[in-house]
Amino acid sequence: MVGFFMSRILQVQGMKLIKLIAFAGVMSISLNALAEGGGDRTFEKMLDANTKAMQQYAASRGKPVPVVRDYEYGMELDVVKVVSVVRPAVACAVVPAAMTYEDSRGQLNTIKYSVAGDCRKRGG
DSSP states (O other): OHHHHHHHHHHHHHHHHHHHHHHHHHHHHHHHHHHHSSHHHHHHHHHHHHHHHHHHHHHHTTTTOEEEEOOOOTOOOSEEEEEEEOOOOSSSEEEEEEEEEEEESSSSEEEEEEEOOOOTTTOO
16 A cells, blocks of 8 residues: 555655646747847847947938947946937847947947846836
8 A cells, every 4th residue: 555655645746846847948949049049049139220320310311330339337438429220129128239439539339238128017
């Protein structure tokens, strides 16, 4: 009788383990899809559109096209005029954004940086 209960307990525990492993697999696949998916691709499309617009803007003003650089902590920015901003995504997470600006020498610069997303759940 004890052997029957032990085998039954092991079957139940085995099923729980299988369900747990299956759940973990599904979650890792969906998280991977989200990480490589929508938000990053959407930002890259918006950044590409901004880059093309800034190429036209630079050409119309006789200035060199700005190179996109990643912001690094402590980097000093000489912003005289903000020309364009690629807005952050609507997400409750850290998301990429970009800004093109003109410095005191009249040169155009584009900086990519990370910000808190536009989270609709903020407030109370």
